[in-house]
Amino acid sequence: MAYKLTYFNLTARAEQIRFLLSYLNVDFEDYRFDREQWPSIKPAMPFGQVPVLEIDGKIINQSIAISRYLAKKAGLAGNDEWESLLIDVAVDNIYEIRQEIMKYHHEKNEEIKSKMYDQLVNEKITFYFDRFEKIVAENGGYFVNGKLSWPDLYFASILDHLRSVTEINLVDGRPHLERLKRKVLAVPQIKSYIAKRPVGDP
Amino acid sequence: MAYKLTYFNLTARAEQIRFLLSYLNVDFEDYRFDREQWPSIKPAMPFGQVPVLEIDGKIINQSIAISRYLAKKAGLAGNDEWESLLIDVAVDNIYEIRQEIMKYHHEKNEEIKSKMYDQLVNEKITFYFDRFEKIVAENGGYFVNGKLSWPDLYFASILDHLRSVTEINLVDGRPHLERLKRKVLAVPQIKSYIAKRPVGDP
Structure with a gap:
């Protein structure tokens, strides 16, 4: 799996995704853009928002849904x-x-x-x-x-x-x-x- | 499983729970209270909010989390x-x-x-x-x-x-x-x- 996280240089809505990817010990691209770049990035985002996680080239939005997906892989989403x-x-x-x-x-x-x-x-x-x-x-x-x-x-x-x-x-x-x-x-x-x-x- | 849903007599935040319980063909108590009763019910709610679903006597809040739980039982939450x-x-x-x-x-x-x-x-x-x-x-x-x-x-x-x-x-x-x-x-x-x-x- 190749992961690329796209977000501002903030913790805010993305930090738990970075924690989970780190916890999983997988390499990921932690792409952080400046505020000035946002207008040029926004139109390409599925719902005009970040963070998004690219998973093998597929761009996924919604930080909580992304986190749950990673948490399952990490064994942190419950045993039943x-x-x-x-x-x-x-x-x-x-x-x-x-x-x-x-x-x-x-x-x-x-x-x-x-x-x-x-x-x-x-x-x-x-x-x-x-x-x-x-x-x-x-x-x-x-x-x-x-x-x-x-x-x-x-x-x-x-x-x-x-x-x-x-x-x-x-x-x-x-x-x-x-x-x-x-x-x-x-x-x-x-x-x-x-x-x-x-x-x-x- | 015994289910009791507690909410106002509204669709709003609870209707997808009623849809899912109906879809599952399980009996459930669809307890609907009047606005005047709310002040006496609110303090007993885990985070002061409704809807809650009582599952075998345990009171669970958060409508989306409840829905996902029921959706899994209904086979509506994904195959992988x-x-x-x-x-x-x-x-x-x-x-x-x-x-x-x-x-x-x-x-x-x-x-x-x-x-x-x-x-x-x-x-x-x-x-x-x-x-x-x-x-x-x-x-x-x-x-x-x-x-x-x-x-x-x-x-x-x-x-x-x-x-x-x-x-x-x-x-x-x-x-x-x-x-x-x-x-x-x-x-x-x-x-x-x-x-x-x-x-x-x-």
């Missing part, structure tokens, strides 16, 4: 249908609060944006991240069934970006999430990917 | 990992434009909302639905690989609700999507579910 369900639920819960944070991030009206911040931080983030902390506490330090699965990688992969958007370290004061983050970043293949990844915005 | 990837991509593309339409629907500021409408209809909906039309035309009348899979059921299940929100019949002038909708609604188990479903808002 029930476990896969719990894993998909965990991913979608994480995705949902990420979307809320991005809705705030992309709001252009500064007055509305500043009103959104309070509700985002004090209500939505607290609600989701306190639940995540409880789930990880009750599941032996992981999102699902006491062992590493792709929601753990997904969660750890977005924290730097969410911190830069919210200006809050979201695992601060949530020791189980903090430990989970450290465990994922200490996985040898991921640690080695991070050590060599280009410096960009988070 | 590549086909499952294409199916997941199709679902997430549909989900994405649905979310854009819901963002418009939930905007409370009438002035902003009316500005959003033009862009939603003339840019976003046209962009996605024209692509869907092309995909279905090129795939023998279905979203993936010329045969029924769960993106087809998901797509058909949300059209009435999207029509009520946008006041547009989104398959109008898109003959392949129109035919796909009719094919899904003519599946005997789905036809029979629709004939007996309670009348609610779409």
